[in-house]
Amino acid sequence: MTVDLERAKAGDERAFATLVEPFRRELQLHCYRLLGSVQDAEDLVQETLLAAWRGLDDFEARAPLRSWLYRIATNRSLNAIRERGRRPATENTMRSSRTRRAVEPSWLEPYPDSALPDPAPGPEARYEQREAIQLSFIVALQQLPAKQRAALVLRDVLGFHTDEAASILETTPQSVKAALQRARTTLDSYTPEREQAPLPDSQTERDLLANFSDAIEAGDTARLLTLLSSDARVTMPPQPGELIGHDAIGVYFDRTAEMRGAPLQVRATRANGQPAFGCYLRSQPWGMFVLTLSGSRVDEITLFADPALPGRFGLPEHLDR
Secondary structure (H helix, E strand, O other): OHHHHHHHHOOOHHHHHHHHHHHHHHHHHHHHHHHOOHHHHHHHHHHHHHHHHHOHHHOOOOOOHHHHHHHHHHHHHHHHHHHHOOOOOOOOOOOOOOOOOOOOOOOOOOOEHHHOOOOOOOOOOOOOOOHHHOHHHHHHHOOOOHHHHHHHHHHHHOOOOHHHHHHHHOOOHHHHHHHHHHHHHHHHHHOOOOOOOOOOOOHHHHHHHHHHHHHHHHOOHHHHHHOEEEEEEEEOOOOOOEEEOHHHHHHHHHHHHHHHOOOEEEEEEEEOOEEEEEEEEOOEEEEEEEEEEEOOEEEEEEEEOOOOHHHHOOOOOOOOO
16 A cells, blocks of 8 residues: 555555545445435545545555545535534424424435445444444434534444544544443434344345235235334335324325325335335336335335436336336
8 A cells, every 4th residue: 555655645546546446435335324315425425535635645644544534534524414404404294193203314315235335344333234224223323413423433333443533533532432422322212123124135035025015016005014013114204204003004005006096116126234126106217115124024114205216226217118
C-alpha cells in the first residue's frame, strides 16, 4: 500500500482507486445504516472519496486508511442527518389498528443483498452482520440521535475499539461510551423479539416464499393470512403507522386489490439480508415487498410502493404479458 499511497499523493488517480476501491462497498453500507437511504449513501460515498482524494496530503498513514475513510464518511453522514432535521416532517396518512412506531423514516429504502460487502466486523462487534442489516434494525437506528447512532454502528456493528471510534467521531472515549450506553438502551426498546428465521434458501424458507408468492399472484388474501404470524404487521414507508393483526391486514389487501383491479405479479430477490419480491402491476413495475420471517411464518411485510425499485435490484424493467 505504501507504493500506491506515494503514487496517489503524487497525483496518480489509478493508484488512489487501487487504495480505496476495497472499502467502497463497506463505506456505502455504513452510510446506509446511518441514513436509511441507498441513494443518499451512494452520493455520500462519492463525496467521501472525492474529499479523500483532495485531502490525501493530510493523511499521514499513522492511522489505518480504513479508519481515515470512515472518519470522512461518518462526518459527511452526520452533516446529512443534521440537514435532514431541517426538513418538514412527513404527515401520518396511514390508518392502522394500533400504532407502535411513532416515526417511520420518510427516506427508508431497501438495500440489495447483491451490494453487500463481505462481512468483516472487528472483534468488539456485538451484532451479527445478518442482524445488523435487517430492516427492523435500520428503522431502530433511525430513532437514535445522530451521534448515538454513529457511536453504536462504529462500536457494536463494525467493531472499532472505543479509541478508534472516538478518533473517527472527533470526540473523547468517555463521550463515545456515554453515547453508546444510551443508544443500546434505546435500541433494545425498539427491537422486537422473534423466533429465529429459517436459514436462507432452506427448504422451510423456499416453501414459505413459494406459498406467499402464489397467494399474492392469485389475489388470495385468505391464503395469505394463513402464512402470517398472529400479530404480523405491515409497514409502508414513508408512512409512519403500521397495520397489525390478520383483520387489519386482510382488509387492507382486499381493499387495495379491488382498487388496483388486477393481481400483482412478483419476482424473487433479497434485500437487507431478507427475502423480498419485486412487484408488478399489469406487467409494469409497481414496488417491492420485503419480508421478515419468524419461525415458519411471515412476521412482517414492509411494502415499498416505488416503481423504480425492481430495476435497482436487477429485476426486469417490465414483464412480458
